[in-house]
Amino acid sequence: MNFLESLRIAMRALIANKVRSLLTMLGIIIGVGAVIAMVGVGSGASASVTSRIQGLGSNLLTVSPGQSSSGGVKGGAGSSNTLTMSDVTKIQQQAQFVKAVAPSAGKSVQVVYDGANTSTTMTGTSQDYPSVRNITMATGRFFSQTDVQTGTRVAVVGPTVVQDLFGSSNVNIVGKTIKLDNVPFLVIGVTASQGSSGFFNADDMIYVPITTAQDRLIGNKYVRQIFLEATSANDMTAAQDEVTTILRRAHGLTGNTPSDFQITNQADILATMQGVTQSLTMLLGGIAAISLIVGGIGIMNIMLVSVTERTREIGIRKAIGAKESDILIQFLIEAVVLSALGGGIGIGLGYGGSLLASKLMSMQATVPPSTAAMAFGFSALIGIVFGVFPAKKASALNPIEALRYE
Amino acid sequence: MITLKDVSKIYQTGDVVVAALQGIDLQIEKGEFVAIMGPSGSGKSTTMNILGCLDTLTSGEYVLDGTNVAKASKSELAEVRNRKIGFVFQGFNLLPRTTALENVELPLIYAGVSGRERKKRSLDALESVGLGSRIDHKPKELSGGQQQRVAIARALVTSPSIILADEPTGNLDSRSSEDVMSIFQRLHAQGNTIVLVTHEPDIAQYTRRIVRFRDGKIEADEAVKDPRIAVAQ
Numbered sequence: 093m094n095f096l097e098s099l100r101i102a103m104r105a106l107i108a109n110k111v112r113s114l115l116t117m118l119g120i121i122i123g124v125g126a127v128i129a130m131v132g133v134g135s136g137a138s139a140s141v142t143s144r145i146q147g148l149g150s151n152l153l154t155v156s157p158g159q160s161s162s163g164g165v166k167g168g169a170g171s172s173n174t175l176t177m178s179d180v181t182k183i184q185q186q187a188q189f190v191k192a193v194a195p196s197a198g199k200s201v202q203v204v205y206d207g208a209n210t211s212t213t214m215t216g217t218s219q220d221y222p223s224v225r226n227i228t229m230a231t232g233r234f235f236s237q238t239d240v241q242t243g244t245r246v247a248v249v250g251p252t253v254v255q256d257l258f259g260s261s262n263v264n265i266v267g268k269t270i271k272l273d274n275v276p277f278l279v280i281g282v283t284a285s286q287g288s289s290g291f292f293n294a295d296d297m298i299y300v301p302i303t304t305a306q307d308r309l310i311g312n313k314y315v316r317q318i319f320l321e322a323t324s325a326n327d328m329t330a331a332q333d334e335v336t337t338i339l340r341r342a343h344g345l346t347g348n349t350p351s352d353f354q355i356t357n358q359a360d361i362l363a364t365m366q367g368v369t370q371s372l373t374m375l376l377g378g379i380a381a382i383s384l385i386v387g388g389i390g391i392m393n394i395m396l397v398s399v400t401e402r403t404r405e406i407g408i409r410k411a412i413g414a415k416e417s418d419i420l421i422q423f424l425i426e427a428v429v430l431s432a433l434g435g436g437i438g439i440g441l442g443y444g445g446s447l448l449a450s451k452l453m454s455m456q457a458t459v460p461p462s463t464a465a466m467a468f469g470f471s472a473l474i475g476i477v478f479g480v481f482p483a484k485k486a487s488a489l490n491p492i493e494a495l496r497y498e
Numbered sequence: 499m500i501t502l503k504d505v506s507k508i509y510q511t512g513d514v515v516v517a518a519l520q521g522i523d524l525q526i527e528k529g530e531f532v533a534i535m536g537p538s539g540s541g542k543s544t545t546m547n548i549l550g551c552l553d554t555l556t557s558g559e560y561v562l563d564g565t566n567v568a569k570a571s572k573s574e575l576a577e578v579r580n581r582k583i584g585f586v587f588q589g590f591n592l593l594p595r596t597t598a599l600e601n602v603e604l605p606l607i608y609a610g611v612s613g614r615e616r617k618k619r620s621l622d623a624l625e626s627v628g629l630g631s632r633i634d635h636k637p638k639e640l641s642g643g644q645q646q647r648v649a650i651a652r653a654l655v656t657s658p659s660i661i662l663a664d665e666p667t668g669n670l671d672s673r674s675s676e677d678v679m680s681i682f683q684r685l686h687a688q689g690n691t692i693v694l695v696t697h698e699p700d701i702a703q704y705t706r707r708i709v710r711f712r713d714g715k716i717e718a719d720e721a722v723k724d725p726r727i728a729v730a731q
Contacts, residue, residue: 094610104595104596108595404591405593407591408591408592408593409604409608410576411550411552411579411585411591412579412580412585412605412608412652413576413577413579413581413605413608413609413656414576414580414608415572415573415577415608416572416573417573418576418608491552492547492552492553495552495587495591
């Protein structure tokens with residue numbers, strides 16, 4: 093007997109018991125659906141974390157000052173004033189694996205324009221800041237190297253600042269003069285909205301040339317942070333080592349003296365975050381896989397009932413010439429069709445679930461086709477594994493006794 | 499042609515040993531119409547199961563069409579049942595929820611006969627038992643007599659060497675019984691070999707030869723003088 097005939101016979105038996113077949117499939121449907129949804133949401137969460145971290149700047153390294161220490165009492169990290177513009181210049185000149193350098197020194201300022209006022213963060217930086225921190229302009233321009241060298245009073249504002257000052261972010265502010273802590277600045281550009289990422293809101297920010305900031309707003313020459321862009325993702329560690337060497341030499345640190353600065357590597361943060369989301373995905377996927385196995389046991393259970401119920405049918409089939417292998421294949425196909433069909437429906441539901449999660453949690457949940465194929469294959473395998481026992485039982489029935497079965 | 503030579507069948511359940519058949523010798527020629535009779539426990543059902551290759555013998559020889567099937571494997575027996583034997587049971591044993599045509603097609607499916615040929619032969623078989631107009635009916639939409647005729651069509655469709663009927667009229671009223679017997683008589687006239695197990699002497703009178711069993715042995719084996727002619731209604 094050929095495979096197609098076996099499939100036809102199996103389908104007929106399943107259709108004859110529609111409700112039961114559907115309920116039996118439910119275990120597999122839920123199991124596969126859960127696996128797909130978990131993987132989708134997990135990879136979506138992972139992608140969203142990655143994109144947020146990468147939104148801070150690509151191949152980003154951050155140099156912060158070390159702890160301050162006065163009389164043996166140590167302050168927090170970044171509390172000392174060990175970084176200067178000369179460090180920035182040295183990195184620019186000597187480091188090979190660094191593509192761009194942007195210093196930053198900032199403070200909280202009061203912004204006033206024509207009677208309206210708001211409070212925001214002023215960041216003094218250089219012309220390379222947009223490229224290092226992935227900032228794009230909505231209107232106008234960022235300040236130039238000349239602006240930084242000559243210390244002009246120009247400012248680039250974030251959309252949130254415009255919103256706070258004018259009650260709408262659609263107002264053209266370029267060319268107008270605002271006052272930061274009573275110092276007048278000419279607005280030359282507005283940055284494009286980046287969205288907030290955690291505590292850091294890049295939109296609620298005013299950028300001015302670092303020289304102007306140091307002279308007119310902060311009142312000292314220290315640099316709070318230096319942002320570095322490595323030449324490529326593979327050069328992150330090399331750049332980190334290189335900058336460490338340059339800065340230690342510049343600060344006159346030798347031997348085992350601890351560094352008076354620290355470098356944070358974006359790739360490390362990324363790896364840690366991805367590790368966390370991956371473990372969570374594995375955990376949830378594992379739980380879902382267990383429910384798949386439970387679904388398989390459900391199939392075995394119903395197949396055993398079905399074999400007992402159809403003992404007489406099996407007897408008839410054997411009497412008119414069905415071989416043991418024919419009966420075995422027939423029941424095996426029934427189990428596999430149940431589990432594979434359940435797997436198919438589960439994949440559909442899982443996709444739907446992860447799409448819904450994407451909408452609700454505003455992220456891009458993606459299910460790789462390979463995962464869907466694996467879930468489908470796995471559910472079919474479960475059909476075979478849990479179908480073999482009932483099918484064996486059916487094929488081994490003695491035809492005489494089976495025919496007498498009432 | 500069927501030859502049983504010194505066939506014994508011993509059942510053993512725990513300590514209880516039952517000798518269902520004790521050295522049976524029986525020969526049935528091609529084209530014969532034989533009734534096997536006997537009280538219950540006489541061994542007639544066991545003989546039927548052995549002839550139908552549903553059961554194996556404890557000792558002896560069973561030669562069917564020149565082949566000794568006593569030593570055949572389960573899978574070979576399934577093939578012999580499919581090709582050479584057509585069963586008709588007392589309880590009809592049709593598959594429920596399956597049309598008459600599909601029931602008749604079943605043995606051909608297992609024989610690997612392809613779609614169109616299968617349908618043609620099944621239709622012919624149903625035609626020959628007078629059910630050509632009811633091929634799409636399911637068993638529960640048919641009367642007992644009609645169901646048994648579907649079962650006969652199913653037994654016929656593979657052109658078997660022998661048709662084995664186990665109490666084929668046991669569940670039928672006398673009118674349907676005569677119908678069924680008329681079909682068997684016609685099949686016999688066409689040259690088919692038919693073995694029929696029954697405990698009704700009336701039914702046995704429609705055949706040409708009666709073999710009587712008692713206590714696992716053949717008690718009598720005689721030709722029917724003056725067989726009855728069944729008339730289809």
